[in-house]
Structure formats: structure tokens, C-alpha cells
Amino acid sequence: xxxxxxxxxxxxxxxxxxxxxxxxxxxxxxxxxxxxxxxxxxxxxxxxxxxxxxxxxxxxxxxxxxxxxxxxxxxxxxxxxxxxxxxxxxxxxxxxxxxxxxxxxxxxxxxxxxxxxxxxxxxxxxxxxxxxxxxxxxxxxxxxxxxxxxxxxxx
Amino acid sequence: xxxxxxxxxxxxxxxxxxxxxxxxxxxxxxxxxxxxxxxxxxxxxxxxxxxxxxxxxxxxxxxxxxxxxxxxxxxxxxxxxxxxxxxxxxxxxxxxxxxxxxxxxxxxxxxxxxxxxxxxxxxxxxxxxxxxxxxxxxxxxxxxxxxxxxxxxxxxxxxxxxxxxxxxxxxxxxxxxxxxxxxxxxxxxxxxxxxxxxxxxxxxxxxxxxxxxxxxxxxxxxxxxxxxxxxxxxxxxxxxxxxxxxxxxxxxxxxxxxxxxxxxxxxxxxxxxxxxxxxxxxxxxxxxxxxxxxxxxxxxxxxxxxxxxx
Numbered sequence: 108x109x110x111x112x113x114x115x116x117x118x119x120x121x122x123x124x125x126x127x128x129x130x131x132x133x134x135x136x137x138x139x140x141x142x143x144x145x146x147x148x149x150x151x152x153x154x155x156x157x158x159x160x161x162x163x164x165x166x167x168x169x170x171x172x173x174x175x176x177x178x179x180x181x182x183x184x185x186x187x188x189x190x191x192x193x194x195x196x197x198x199x200x201x202x203x204x205x206x207x208x209x210x211x212x213x214x215x216x217x218x219x220x221x222x223x224x225x226x227x228x229x230x231x232x233x234x235x236x237x238x239x240x241x242x243x244x245x246x247x248x249x250x251x252x253x254x255x256x257x258x259x260x261x262x
Numbered sequence: 263x264x265x266x267x268x269x270x271x272x273x274x275x276x277x278x279x280x281x282x283x284x285x286x287x288x289x290x291x292x293x294x295x296x297x298x299x300x301x302x303x304x305x306x307x308x309x310x311x312x313x314x315x316x317x318x319x320x321x322x323x324x325x326x327x328x329x330x331x332x333x334x335x336x337x338x339x340x341x342x343x344x345x346x347x348x349x350x351x352x353x354x355x356x357x358x359x360x361x362x363x364x365x366x367x368x369x370x371x372x373x374x375x376x377x378x379x380x381x382x383x384x385x386x387x388x389x390x391x392x393x394x395x396x397x398x399x400x401x402x403x404x405x406x407x408x409x410x411x412x413x414x415x416x417x418x419x420x421x422x423x424x425x426x427x428x429x430x431x432x433x434x435x436x437x438x439x440x441x442x443x444x445x446x447x448x449x450x451x452x453x454x455x456x457x458x459x460x461x462x463x464x465x466x467x468x469x470x471x472x473x474x475x476x477x478x479x480x481x482x483x484x485x486x487x488x489x490x491x492x493x494x495x496x497x498x499x500x501x502x503x504x505x506x507x508x509x510x511x512x513x514x515x516x517x518x519x520x521x522x523x524x525x526x527x528x529x530x531x532x533x534x535x536x537x538x539x540x541x542x543x544x545x546x547x548x549x550x551x552x553x554x555x556x557x558x559x560x561x562x563x564x565x566x567x568x569x570x571x572x
Contacts, residue, residue, distance in 0.1 A: 109310050128311035128353065131340075150305065152341055155408060164382075164411040170340045171412065174311050175333075175355060218407065239493065240406025 113177035117142065118186030126173045133157040135173035136183060144184040144213045148242070155241035158214035159183050165221035167240070184213035187220070196220060196258040205254035207245035214241050219255045228259055305344045310352040317361065317442055317471060320354050325444055325467035327352045332469055334378060334417035337409050362416070362471055365389055371477035373397070377416025377470045382407075384415065394435070394475055396483035400427050400501075403493050416470045419455070422462050422518075425496035429456050430513035431485060432473065433521060434501035439463070440472040447471070456518040481505040482572025484564035487513075488556050490547055497548045498556040502564035504572055510535065510561045515542035515553055526569055528562050535561045 112125045117140060124139050136145050136159065148156030150169050157168040160182035187194035193201070196219050206212045215238060222229055222237035229237065234255045235248070243251060314320040324330050331350035333339055342348045356362060362378035365387045373393055375384070384390055384401035391398060404410060404418070404427055418428040419439070432439075432452040439455045441448050441464055450463045457463060464470050487499035499513040508526040511519040512535070524534035535558045542553035 108312070109308060111311070127308070129306035129309050131305060134305075150344065152337065152409065155406070158408055161411075165408045166412050167408045170337055170409075172311070172336070172340065172353075175336070175357060221407070237407055240408045 111174055115176050116180040118182060128174045130173045131169055132171040132173045132176055133168040142183050142185050146210055146213055155214040156211050158217040160217055160221060165218050184216055199254040199258035203250050203254035203257055205250040211241055211243045215251055223259055228261055307349045309350060313355045313358055315358050317359055321442060321469060323354045330354055332356055334414040335412040337413040338421040373475040375415050375473045379415050381410035381413050394478055396485055400431050400485050415473055420462055420464055420470055422456050422460055424459055424517055425514050427499055430499055430511035430519040431501040433511035433519045434503050434509055435475050438474045439470055441468050442471045443468040458517045480572055482568035484567030486560040486563040498553050498560055500560040500564045502568045504565060504568040508565045512557050515540050515557055526565055531562050531565045532558050
């Protein structure tokens, strides 16, 4: 089939949309669902700006087709804050100055969430390993690592 | 999947394709109010998609369509399609073939890796940790968390990028590949499986279903690599096993892993690699001479590790 209607749960809300088979998941999230928090950086799988949680696992949404996600549950950066309450990771990024231009931040946050979901008290090395697939050109990573450790209560 | 997906003059390609992509957009995909026109860019050529529920159905689809490609984790194929290096007419998504995902222990104590087991599955497998931990250790050095969550064993070996880590590891450990086709299944030794750059023994209409790793039985394993960045693209990677004799498989120096056997002491290994007639390619990451030097050094280190872990 060249097109298909897919059902995807994003941040707890069910969406039903027709997609072309060639449509990348990241374009589906940004352009069809208009959830533009997930960024397109390199579009080659290197930078991690498009990182989302796919059935709980961190993946790069530029290297997956939307049609593959039929039936899946996806979490994007828009799902982190609850009402006006920032997620502890977002709060820690803000307090620690863990961003400058902010382009990589949605991906960094989702990779950090994936880490803390399975390892609530990571070492610095584990944090660095967990964000290896996310490139930041502003900060030099020091404050990002600090923020993730702060959110984990390890600061 | 490559160890790190690389751009390869991607920007030029993208600019070249851009006009034709937008021009090809269907009228009903032109801008909605308030949505910038460039949001409509799609990067892939049109393609059909199928999601079979059994290996038999997948084989039928692959056999019926000349330009069909099996889609495993997509960590190579999707990027290759963006670059137009491959433009399949049909993607056969293997995601629902649950029989291809388990990692199990065979009757003889060897490991059987389903082709759709992810690299993250390899890292988390207690069977692997107990029997052949090198498989998990090497998997943990491929690319990054996100890629390891999607990338599969089958995808890594079938894409056979000469810089991938798993091909030399499979050759060194003496793995056997099980390939299913219309006429049933056949097995191919890893050494005969890798045929050339991006080419393997898996033919049209066939599917790699399983990779079998023999039981360690006192064999020690080692793996050393020099990569671009901490865990990026391989410059040279070497896998070694020692069980009396050393068996070394060197990656990134030729189209397929180069096998060298020798006595397991440092001098013998160095001499064996030196006299193997390696003629590695030069590129922006290293000259051929540098790769040749690395091959000797990494082979000695991999064998030394294998000696101590047997």
C-alpha cells in the first residue's frame, strides 16, 4: 500500500491520520500533528534533535517511517510539562543553564527522560553515555550533564 | 546499519532534489493556511509498504517484487533512501515477525540470534552475558542509544557496510547465517556470507532469519577498534578469538572482513597481519598506511584480550 490510515497515541492523545508510506515519523509529528517541539536537525540520524520515545524507547524519528508507527504510543517533548508545572528535567535545564540556542533541547530532554525512566540515579558517565546520540553545539555539554544529574537528585 | 549514519554529500543531494520534490507534491498537499510551504517537503521517493505477519508471507512479497527491500530497524535503509542510493518500490517491514526477535540457547549450548533482535536486545541479554559477552560489549559500542534501540543484528550484517562492527565479529566467532527462501532454508558460514561492499549471500527473494554463534567452549574473545569519535564510524576494527590458535578478522581494510590465523603470541599475530598483504583504502579519516598500522596494533590487542578472557 502507498497510503494508509494510521492510529498513533501521542502524549496520551489518540490521533488517526492518513499518511503516505514514504512520510518520515518526524514530519508526521511536526507537520501533520503540528507538534513542532520535536526538531529536525541533521536529518541523517546523527544529531538526535528528533528524539522521541517510541513505546517507551528513545529513537530518532527521522530514521523511521510514520506508517511503521501504526498502533504505537509516542511521547514527545510537549508531553513533559503538566499544565503549568515544568517536568523536573525541564526545571533543572532552566536552573542549570543547560541550553543556549535551544535547538537540541527537546531531543536532549527525551534522551534524558529515557535514561531516568530506567536508571533514576545515573553516574556522570552513564549520563554522558545516554546523551551520546544528541549533539549540542552551544554548551559543551557540561551544564546538560549537570542538569540531568540535578533532575535525578544526584547533584 | 552503519556504526554511525553518515551524511555523504547529503546537502548537495537534498538541494538538487528539492524542486522536483515540491513540484511532485499533490495539489491537496499544498499549503494549509498558516503552514509554511517548505513543511511539505518529503524526502523519500514514493514507495509501497507491506507488513507481513509470517516469514512465508514476507518471502512471497520479496519474491514477487523485483525491487522490494526488507525493512528491519531502518537505521541504514531509511537514510540510504533519503540519499536515493536505494529507491525500492516496496518495503517489506519485518516488525511483526516475532519469530525473528528472540535470542535463545541452542541444544549444543551455542547462541541463536534472531535477525530482528535489536542491538539493545544483545546488550540486555543474560544468555549472551553468560555465554559470549563480547556480543553485548561490541553492540554497546555501535552508534548511540537511539540507534541501538532500533538497529538490528540482521540489518547490521546484511547492510555489510565495510566499517560496521558486527561483520568482523561474526567472522571471528565462526557464526553461521540461516537464510530463508522459496526453496526452504540454507546456512552459510559468516566467512562466505560477506561478499562485497553492501553485498551479502542473501539473494533476491531471500531473508536472513537467524545468526548462530558457536558455544565458547574455552574460546576467548576480543575486539578493538579505532573510530571517528568515541563510538562513531570505524577506521579499523578487529575481532579475535583464541582457542589454542588465534583467529583474527579485520574490518574497514577491504570490502569484506579479512581473516588471519596465527599462533596467539604478539609477535606471531603482528607478523601474520603484516604478511596478509593488506591494501586498505585511504579516506578523510585515515590513510591506507595508517589503517595497515592500526590493523597490526589492534589485532595484537584483540588477541591479548582474547587470551586473557578464554
